[in-house]
Structures are given as structure tokens and as C-alpha cells.
Amino acid sequence: MEDFIILSPGQRLRKLRKKLGMTQAELASDNISKNYISMFENGKRPINVINATYLAEAINQKAKEKNIDIFIKPSYFIKNERDIAREMCLEIIEEVSQNQMNKYSKYKNLYKAIYISSQYGFIDLLAQALEFKGKTLFREGLYFCAMTHLSKSLLYYFQEGNKEGIYNCYLAIGQIHFMDENYEAAIAYFNLASAYGNEDNILYYRALCHYKLGHYKIARNIIDKIIFKDERVLKLEKNISNIV
Known part of the structure; x- marks a missing residue:
């Protein structure tokens, strides 16, 4: 059932960070502190577009260095x-x-x-x-x-x-x-x-049912109402004509 759990924005960051083997300190920078990352991951701090952009770029760069197939957009950390x-x-x-x-x-x-x-x-x-x-x-x-x-x-x-x-x-x-x-x-x-x-499609199936029931005249009358007759309709029409 783990695959069915939808993670919060902060939980998404934690999962990616751990998958890449990064600590909070390694992910931090001059503009975003370790404490901020910790609070965001624990759902105690919201995130803005600037910080989400930084985190996405940092995660993507680390994934590229480790040749891991991860590429995320900043919105991944913003969407609820x-x-x-x-x-x-x-x-x-x-x-x-x-x-x-x-x-x-x-x-x-x-x-x-x-x-x-x-x-x-x-x-x-x-x-x-x-x-x-x-x-x-x-x-x-x-x-x-x-x-x-x-x-x-x-x-x-x-x-x-x-x-x-x-x-x-x-x-x-x-x-x-x-x-x-x-x-x-x-x-x-x-x-x-x-x-x-689509009435033509339904008419075909109705005619086919009546044909199977042996109601050949009813099936023929229904076929006559079909405007656009494809190959399957023409085949059924031929079968009915051979009987009626």
C-alpha cells in the first residue's frame, strides 16, 4: 500500500534527498538553511517558488552526477x-x-x-x-x-x-x-x-441481437435505418438477405 500514499511536499523532498544519499546540510546553501529544509520536510514551513526552484535544481544536478533517472520541476515541491x-x-x-x-x-x-x-x-x-x-x-x-x-x-x-x-x-x-x-x-x-x-453503432448491435434470436425481419428493418454502413454492417445485411 506504500505506493498508494501521496506524500506531502516536504515528504517528497525527504524521499528524493535520501534516495540520492544527501544530508540536509549538503542540500542547504547560502540562501536556504539546513533548518529551513528540516522544517519544510516536517511540514512546519511553507515554500515559495524561489526556494522550490533551488531545491529542484539541486536535486536534478545531484541525480545527474550519480547517473540516477530523476528530473523534477519546482512545482513538485509546491503542489499539494x-x-x-x-x-x-x-x-x-x-x-x-x-x-x-x-x-x-x-x-x-x-x-x-x-x-x-x-x-x-x-x-x-x-x-x-x-x-x-x-x-x-x-x-x-x-x-x-x-x-x-x-x-x-x-x-x-x-x-x-x-x-x-x-x-x-x-x-x-x-x-x-x-x-x-x-x-x-x-x-x-x-x-x-x-x-x-452513436445511433448507427447501436443499431448494428441491436440488429445483430435480433439476427441471433432469429428475428430476421426485425433485424433487416433495423439495418435499413443505418446511414453509414461499414464492412461489418454490410456482412450482416448480406447474411440476413440470404435468409429473408
């Missing part, structure tokens, strides 16, 4: 825990959305984003992290767990009034029911999604 927590969650969600992690890293980092966003009340980020984890579980075929996460995400998206998020969750839940061959439930969720997003 809440700001850092939000940035951390946003970074995780961005990396996950770009598929820059393997499966196990995704689960670990999404759990971290869910935990931190929940602790700090970042409802918008909590909804996104739950959605991404739900979709990751869905791709692994873990439908029940995926449904649980997506349902929670849906509730938070409703709290935020995020129509795109609501659409994505309804669509994903509908797809889970489809994969589970519960086509009636899938249609219900696709119908719910249609009020919030």
Missing part, C-alpha cells in the same frame, strides 16, 4: 497532495487508454487509480478507471467482474452527468450480455445506450 493525486490518476488513465501497459500492469495501476480517486473523491476519474478496468476484464472473458466494474462506473458517470461515459458503459454492458448469449438483455442495454451516443 490532492493535486499530485489527481495528476497520478490522470497519468495512469492516459497510459491505459493508449495500451502502453501489459495486462498485469494495467490491473495494478487501475487498482491504484481506483483506490486513490476514491480516497480523494475524484468521481470523474473514479468512473473512468472503473470503466477501463471493466473493459479490460471483459477482454479477458471475465464477464461477471467486468459487469460489476462497469455498473459502478455507470453510477458515477450519472453523478457527473457524463453522457459519453454513460453511453460507453451501457454499450459495454450490452456487449457483455451479447457475448453471454443473453440477447434480450443485450438489446435492453443497447436501447438505453441509444439515448446517449
Whole structure:
């Protein structure tokens, strides 16, 4: 759980200083005393931009000398825990959305984003992290767990009034029911999604469900309503035409 703890500005400095093997005295200068550094690290003294800039430059220079991969900006010592927590969650969600992690890293980092966003009340980020984890579980075929996460995400998206998020969750839940061959439930969720997003996409899934149920005429009528027909729609349309 240590990775989930958001450090205060002073604690961040202490952690970096110790990682570099520096004492407070070694970090001090003519313009910033050892006592100031001690008080800042213990949360008893605020910091200004000038001192934050000096500390960042001193840390970066020492890291360069020791060939340690550290580079920080002055804002790292100014931002409060809440700001850092939000940035951390946003970074995780961005990396996950770009598929820059393997499966196990995704689960670990999404759990971290869910935990931190929940602790700090970042409802918008909590909804996104739950959605991404739900979709990751869905791709692994873990439908029940995926449904649980997506349902929670849906509730938070409703709290935020995020129509795109609501659409994505309804669509994903509908797809889970489809994969589970519960086509009636899938249609219900696709119908719910249609009020919030891309109608053509929803029409395709609804037609596909009716096709699976043997409702070929209904499926054909739905296909006829699709304006922009991609390859998958044309394939389904051809299959239906061969039957009706």
C-alpha cells in the first residue's frame, strides 16, 4: 500500500534527498538553511517558488552526477497532495487508454487509480478507471467482474452527468450480455445506450441481437435505418438477405 500514499511536499523532498544519499546540510546553501529544509520536510514551513526552484535544481544536478533517472520541476515541491493525486490518476488513465501497459500492469495501476480517486473523491476519474478496468476484464472473458466494474462506473458517470461515459458503459454492458448469449438483455442495454451516443453503432448491435434470436425481419428493418454502413454492417445485411 506504500505506493498508494501521496506524500506531502516536504515528504517528497525527504524521499528524493535520501534516495540520492544527501544530508540536509549538503542540500542547504547560502540562501536556504539546513533548518529551513528540516522544517519544510516536517511540514512546519511553507515554500515559495524561489526556494522550490533551488531545491529542484539541486536535486536534478545531484541525480545527474550519480547517473540516477530523476528530473523534477519546482512545482513538485509546491503542489499539494490532492493535486499530485489527481495528476497520478490522470497519468495512469492516459497510459491505459493508449495500451502502453501489459495486462498485469494495467490491473495494478487501475487498482491504484481506483483506490486513490476514491480516497480523494475524484468521481470523474473514479468512473473512468472503473470503466477501463471493466473493459479490460471483459477482454479477458471475465464477464461477471467486468459487469460489476462497469455498473459502478455507470453510477458515477450519472453523478457527473457524463453522457459519453454513460453511453460507453451501457454499450459495454450490452456487449457483455451479447457475448453471454443473453440477447434480450443485450438489446435492453443497447436501447438505453441509444439515448446517449452513436445511433448507427447501436443499431448494428441491436440488429445483430435480433439476427441471433432469429428475428430476421426485425433485424433487416433495423439495418435499413443505418446511414453509414461499414464492412461489418454490410456482412450482416448480406447474411440476413440470404435468409429473408
